[in-house]
Amino acid sequence: MGLIDANHIQKFTFLSFLQGISQSYNKVAYHSKTHAADVLQALHYFLKLGKLSERLQLTPLEHLGALVAAISHDVDHPGFNN
Numbered sequence: 001m002g003l004i005d006a007n008h009i010q011k012f013t014f015l016s017f018l019q020g021i022s023q024s025y026n027k028v029a030y031h032s033k034t035h036a037a038d039v040l041q042a043l044h045y046f047l048k049l050g051k052l053s054e055r056l057q058l059t060p061l062e063h064l065g066a067l068v069a070a071i072s073h074d075v076d077h078p079g080f081n082n
Helices: 011-024 033-049 052-056 060-072
Strands: none
Touching: 011 033, 011 060, 033 052, 033 060
């Protein structure tokens, strides 16, 4: 979607950041990195295909921020409750 380039972020730096997020997820039944990927995919659907990003007039930074929030929302969740 061009958000990395639009925000002038080095690709290697962003990949390292994503790897750090992935490694910070616990191996629990639900609040895991698989769940984060599902939330990311759903948000992407709403923002891009549902045109929510366009309707909200999100800047590239806000759009990327929303996606990063989706993938990191349950980092280090112990998995004992909702």
